[in-house]
Amino acid sequence: MEFSAKQIAEVIDGEVVGNEHITVQTFAKIEEGTTGAISFLANPKYTNYIYETKSSIVLVNKDFEPEHPISATLIKVDNAYESVAKLLNIYQANQPVKNGIDPLAHIAATATIGKDVYIAPFAYIGEHVTIGDHCAIYSHVSINDNVTIGSWTTLYPQTTIYHDCQIGNHCILHAGSVVGSDGFGFAPTSDGYDKIPQIGIVIIEDEVEIGANTCIDRSTMGATRIKKGVKLDNLVQIAHNVEVGENTVMCSQVGIAGSTKVGEWCMLGGQVGVAGHIKLGDKIQIGAQSGIAGNIKSNSKLMGSPAIDYSTFARSTVLFKNFPEIYKSLNEMKKEITELKKLLKK
């Protein structure tokens, strides 16, 4: 399918600067642009590419003012990133959709499957499972007894949902993700550890996306809960009894220890670690690789391991690099003081 700059501008409420009849049929990164492709410029780091891109159309923010001539047609919008998201969604919505239940899937007789569901070969669906309408269950997915899954949810290959857990509507679980594995709980004895049975569950609310090979443990009792709109990247660890508030985002390889409550609209950078049994407020931003050991107030911006206020961290870190020089200067001062004392005694 081909669309003209004019047609696209109408869809995303943009203003065409250049040839409104030029057409595109694909997307490309601005630095890899080709004739017939539409690109976008949202991150100022990539501004220099717009002057040399071969893309036919580039989406830009309204306030973008070129400093050199640009051969591409521009479409100016309020928010280039949001507009490209909209166009990509339209593109995606027009892709063919898998459907039907493959005879090589195993579906327990007691399971309930909704309408317009795709179930791939080798998917396993246990006893008393309920799956809503329009779900897609890819190959080798393992949905164990008594699991409930809402509508419009996608489970990519090799996803495992342990028994009794609940998944909401419009969720996406990527390949290899695990929901409901046992929480890591043991009682020490004189000759080893006794396992604490983990009889709770995991509840994943609506519109949650879970990355590849991410793990969410079931709770000892009650539920580990991932609230509406949460987005977890790949290889994230959520321990037992944790609660993650609405619309909180965690980048790859974050780990949250047991029984911790994370508020809503937080953003955790990659490889952040959060201790157990603590409480994080809302709208907290935590820099990559930070370690959080205690309760954190809403709206904090933190960095470091252990994490401190972001701006303090930035200043202290710069000094860390100069530490050998500072130490040298300290020793020199020490000598000077000794000298001064000698002089004074004279």
Add this chain to the structure above:
Amino acid sequence: MEFSAKQIAEVIDGEVVGNEHITVQTFAKIEEGTTGAISFLANPKYTNYIYETKSSIVLVNKDFEPEHPISATLIKVDNAYESVAKLLNIYQANQPVKNGIDPLAHIAATATIGKDVYIAPFAYIGEHVTIGDHCAIYSHVSINDNVTIGSWTTLYPQTTIYHDCQIGNHCILHAGSVVGSDGFGFAPTSDGYDKIPQIGIVIIEDEVEIGANTCIDRSTMGATRIKKGVKLDNLVQIAHNVEVGENTVMCSQVGIAGSTKVGEWCMLGGQVGVAGHIKLGDKIQIGAQSGIAGNIKSNSKLMGSPAIDYSTFARSTVLFKNFPEIYKSLNEMKKEITELKKLLKK
């Protein structure tokens, strides 16, 4: 099933304070208590919940003395955490158990399967595999040629055991865990790397629990060995030729590099990294996110990256936060010394 406070107290050798005839039929977290539930209080952080919990019974430590009235019946025991573990185990032992070999499993003709084994649809069991009695093999488990598995061991969905590896008795391997992938060994050449074949195996001894998506590499030659009673959380990495001593516990996302030996009864916090070719003694405690670069003596308590003695780390870390002020004060002192020198010259 319903049990009275009196009946429960008898099982866990506790003392009832309150109505010994009150009955419960489920478990609940103390902060989510409901009528008919039993809760427990072990972590003092949660003490305030006991005064408002709706649970019918709460297990507490013997030394707990309430400061306000409590509506729940208390059962006082030596160790509330151990007692709840015991009760949960009784509860768990009464849950229905899966059994039988599903016709959709693939079992090589040369494999030997013990008594009372459950094998789910789409499990793959290769040539010359031996599986002991009472094992549970969930869907999509891949047990490759010549693997030996003891009795009473559970492999959750999507677990992979590479060829020739050995798993002991009473082990639990969670979903997506991988045992026996190739060690990361390459010999550099002028135009790339030559793979060093990894012809060794992995040996998992008895009573080991391995978390979801945790990886344990086979050794170059000989064996990577996880000794009796070891507990590994989710997303842990154990490299080739590593040896982990009995009853050592590693939290989520720990990584141990090649050929390192970790002693027994150690505790490694989340996201700890340990370098290769080193030796850690026994009963070592390592704080979350620490990095261990060299040999460590038994009974050490360490923190930091690179890790240092725990108490030193605590003190240095506090000062790190004050670094900008310290630096300012240092510069002021420098000026004062210069002033003093001038004065003295006069």
Add this chain to the structure above:
Amino acid sequence: MEFSAKQIAEVIDGEVVGNEHITVQTFAKIEEGTTGAISFLANPKYTNYIYETKSSIVLVNKDFEPEHPISATLIKVDNAYESVAKLLNIYQANQPVKNGIDPLAHIAATATIGKDVYIAPFAYIGEHVTIGDHCAIYSHVSINDNVTIGSWTTLYPQTTIYHDCQIGNHCILHAGSVVGSDGFGFAPTSDGYDKIPQIGIVIIEDEVEIGANTCIDRSTMGATRIKKGVKLDNLVQIAHNVEVGENTVMCSQVGIAGSTKVGEWCMLGGQVGVAGHIKLGDKIQIGAQSGIAGNIKSNSKLMGSPAIDYSTFARSTVLFKNFPEIYKSLNEMKKEITELKKLLKK
């Protein structure tokens, strides 16, 4: 099969010191040597084991001069590590190879499968997939629509390749690895996040090895690209639109954020984190657990979070441990200066 020291020395161009007729039929670590085994000594840390090893033959570097008597026969070579790699490869090449397409595999009618391919039970191969000659596809591998795989490539159990991705020749993907999951891209809105569809792909070039449970996300548009000869250890995260240069090696649990370009011949230690939208040059070495926040020049050697020059880090880190003492001495100096000032005023 048995080989004499003389026969082995001929294959690896070595010089026999001792009994050239002694024979071996297996490999062993030098510290676990047995009669009939060949071991090697490459890392000087293990030198002491050579005087007590029970192995019949030990490969050593040419410059090795024993300080005590050795009972084993030595074979001296230019590079003991390379020579053992060569021998292990010969050993490996003589192991039996799996072949044939199992009737329990699911192969779409539109897929094209090369010659001498092994496809295990429960492997899933989607529409229009192309697989080259001599590939091995283990159980529960999921190869989705339109994927292309070269020749001599091995996919271990539970590997997932999402639709449209491309894998080269002579690649090895370990169990649970995921190629082509959605990049982590969302546009914030007032009441949550809109998903940015990820319509790009992943391209894995030739001779790439990917560790167990490692994840490589597809790009938003264009391709995430892993170039020839790259080696990724277990549990590594490669985000969308990343490019990894030829022969770069990443140890376990490394994470690379979106759109970053890593040069060739780099070495990243375990648990390293690299920020998004930056550029790393060639032949960079990054110490374990380091965090990279900005562009890095070729040939840099870095350490720390945030990472600084390696030698500066080493010096600053030593001082960090002495920080409490330094602080004490600083406060003493402050007092002395005050004393001096008082004295001078008199």
